[in-house]
Amino acid sequence: MLELGVLGLLKEKPMHGYELKQRLAEQLGPFGRFSYGSLYPTLKRLAKDGAVETDLPKTEASRRKNVYRITPAGESLFDALLEESGPSVTEERNAFMLRLAFFRYMKPETRTRLMESRRGYLQGRLQKMAASLKNVKEKMDAYSVELMRYGVNEAEHDIRWLDDMLETERRNGNGTNSNAAAPTPEGAR
Amino acid sequence: MLELGVLGLLKEKPMHGYELKQRLAEQLGPFGRFSYGSLYPTLKRLAKDGAVETDLPKTEASRRKNVYRITPAGESLFDALLEESGPSVTEERNAFMLRLAFFRYMKPETRTRLMESRRGYLQGRLQKMAASLKNVKEKMDAYSVELMRYGVNEAEHDIRWLDDMLETERRNGNGTNSNAAAPTPEGAR
DNA sequence: GAGCGATATATCGGTCCGATATATCGGTCC
DNA sequence: GGACCGATATATCGGACCGATATATCGCTC
Numbered sequence: 001m002l003e004l005g006v007l008g009l010l011k012e013k014p015m016h017g018y019e020l021k022q023r024l025a026e027q028l029g030p031f032g033r034f035s036y037g038s039l040y041p042t043l044k045r046l047a048k049d050g051a052v053e054t055d056l057p058k059t060e061a062s063r064r065k066n067v068y069r070i071t072p073a074g075e076s077l078f079d080a081l082l083e084e085s086g087p088s089v090t091e092e093r094n095a096f097m098l099r100l101a102f103f104r105y106m107k108p109e110t111r112t113r114l115m116e117s118r119r120g121y122l123q124g125r126l127q128k129m130a131a132s133l134k135n136v137k138e139k140m141d142a143y144s145v146e147l148m149r150y151g152v153n154e155a156e157h158d159i160r161w162l163d164d165m166l167e168t169e170r171r172n173g174n175g176t177n178s179n180a181a182a183p184t185p186e187g188a189r
Numbered sequence: 190m191l192e193l194g195v196l197g198l199l200k201e202k203p204m205h206g207y208e209l210k211q212r213l214a215e216q217l218g219p220f221g222r223f224s225y226g227s228l229y230p231t232l233k234r235l236a237k238d239g240a241v242e243t244d245l246p247k248t249e250a251s252r253r254k255n256v257y258r259i260t261p262a263g264e265s266l267f268d269a270l271l272e273e274s275g276p277s278v279t280e281e282r283n284a285f286m287l288r289l290a291f292f293r294y295m296k297p298e299t300r301t302r303l304m305e306s307r308r309g310y311l312q313g314r315l316q317k318m319a320a321s322l323k324n325v326k327e328k329m330d331a332y333s334v335e336l337m338r339y340g341v342n343e344a345e346h347d348i349r350w351l352d353d354m355l356e357t358e359r360r361n362g363n364g365t366n367s368n369a370a371a372p373t374p375e376g377a378r
Numbered sequence: 379g380a381g382c383g384a385t386a387t388a389t390c391g392g393t394c395c396g397a398t399a400t401a402t403c404g405g406t407c408c
Numbered sequence: 409g410g411a412c413c414g415a416t417a418t419a420t421c422g423g424a425c426c427g428a429t430a431t432a433t434c435g436c437t438c
Contacts, residue, residue, distance in 0.1 A: 002394075018417050027333065029318055029340035030282070038394040040419060063401040063418050088427085093219070097339075103332035129218055143292035144216065146354065150286075151218035165335065191425080207386050227425045229388060252387045252432040277396085 001098060002034050002042045003051075007070055007078040008102045010052060014069035017043055031097040043068060051077050083110055090117045112169060119162045126155040190287060191223050191231045192240075196259055196267040197291045199241060203258035206232055220286035232257060240266050272299055279306045301358060308351045315344040 009015065009023055017040055024032040046052045051074035054066055070078070082102055089095045096118055103111055133148045140148075198204060198212055206229055213221040235241045240263035243255055259267070271291055278284045285307055292300055322337045329337075 016417075026317075026321055027337075029337065030314070030343075031336075031340070033281070033395095035395050036418080037396065037420080040417095042393085044419095065402090065417065086427095092222070097336060100336050101333055104330045125218070128215075132215055141293040144290055147220075147286060147289050148216075148218065150350070151220070154219075161339070205386075222426095224426050225387075226389080226427065229386095231424090233388095254386065254433090275396095 001095060002038055003046065004078065004081045004102070005032060005034070005098055006039070006042060006046065007051065007074055007081070008105070010068060010070040010074070011078065011105075014067050016065050016067045018065075028098060028101055031094045032101075046074065049073075049077075078105075082106055085110075085114055085117075089114065090121045108169070112166065115162050115166055115169075119159055119166075122155045122159050122162070126152060126159070129155065190284060191227055192235065193267065193270045193291070194221060194223070194287055195228070195231060195235065196240065196263055196270070197294070199257060199259040199263070200267065200294075203256050205254050205256045207254075217287060217290055220283045221290075235263065238262075238266075267294075271295055274299075274303055278303065279310045297358070301355065304351050304355055304358075308348055308355075311344045311348050311351070315341060315348070318344065 005024055005028070006020060009020055009027075015023070017036070020043075021034065021036065021039055024034055043052065047054065047068070050071060052068040053071055054068050082099070082105060085099065089099060096114070099106070099114065106114075129148060129152050133145070133152060137145055194213055194217070195209060198209055198216075204212070206225070209232075210223065210225065210228055213223055232241065236243065236257070239260060241257040242260055243257050271288070271294060274288065278288060285303070288295070288303065295303075318337060318341050322334070322341060326334055
């Protein structure tokens with residue numbers, strides 16, 4: 001998860017850990033809550049594996065700013081992480097949302113497949129939760145009922161939301177097309 | 190987190206690990222996704238600490254059903270975990286939602302304080318996200334914009350939702366009152 | 379009584395969090 | 409100039425939790 005986020009941000013420009021943390025928080029909001037306790041070790045691991053590199057070499061980094069940039073190997077790793085989406089990406093909102101932040105780098109058919117598979121998952125969950133809510137409503141306290149209602153509402157909302165995005169995708173010409181839907185990749189007006 | 194969930198469920202009736210996992214999933218839906226890899230160790234730890242106990246003693250549990258029940262020490266631990274709510278309970282939805290499942294066991298003033306403190310947190314986050322969205326909307330790709338929009342909408346929705354619950358709380362006579370809002374604790378019709 | 383899917387427990391490696399410690403930078407106040 | 413301080417920046421440790429894997433048992437059908 002964090003690896004993907006770090007590499008995705010480093011694709012835009014080289015950064016140091018502190019800045020990465022800030023950008024993750026501000027771009028992903030509640031979905032990118034990572035701690036330094038995982039961020040810095042992750043950067044070290046990525047460096048060791050050759051996915052990112054830094055100017056000042058291993059000697060005596062002390063505690064000065066340490067700017068990392070992504071390597072070609074890192075780009076490949078990013079692509080691999082982005083394309084292979086296990087069940088957790090479909091079933092966990094945070095994982096899905098992190099992917100969404102990098103949808104522009106994803107092959108349109110992967111994008112569509114992912115949205116549809118999450119939609120399917122949510123549909124199934126909605127089914128179960130709605131049934132369960134109906135069954136046990138009478139024997140449960142009001143707070144627990146409220147909790148389940150929240151879950152049902154969210155599932156319904158997210159399904160509509162995904163449908164809108166899928167519709168937009170189609171309108172922009174993605175049965176299995178190339179990159180659309182990004183207004184101007186670098187037109188940083 | 191898991192400790193609280195386990196103890197909370199065991200308050201209703203003794204259960205074994207497998208059943209606990211099922212009930213967590215069905216009662217908490219997407220907010221109670223715990224794995225066996227943490228559940229079983231947690232049960233062992235709680236047993237070692239005297240918070241739960243089981244019939245068949247330590248000798249040769251092999252792999253037969255292992256029913257745990259909560260002890261008085263466990264009840265105290267539950268109360269302590271429920272009342273002390275650090276920043277993560279305010280800032281992380283899952284942690285807050287898990288608490289919600291046990292709101293009926295909470296002192297009304299703790300309940301109110303918790304809802305208000307989450308409301309405050311969401312309000313602050315909404316502020317930041319809305320500003321950030323306005324600022325960077327033009328330079329970002331459509332998917333990232335959609336991600337931020339989702340975050341803003343959710344915050345707004347959750348604030349309204351909390352306001353409704355706080356209003357209900359007040360209507361049911363909780364400035365600082367005792368237990369209301371639970372229709373019939375055991376009227377398992 | 380063999381076969382099998384659901385029930386049930388255990389464990390390992392690895393990711394991530396939360397707390398804590400430490401260093402550096404850029405002011406500003408005297 | 410140097411003492412102080414808040415923001416910037418990195419590092420590390422213990423523990424919670426996940427995901428994968430292994431294993432045992434139960435109840436059913438054939």
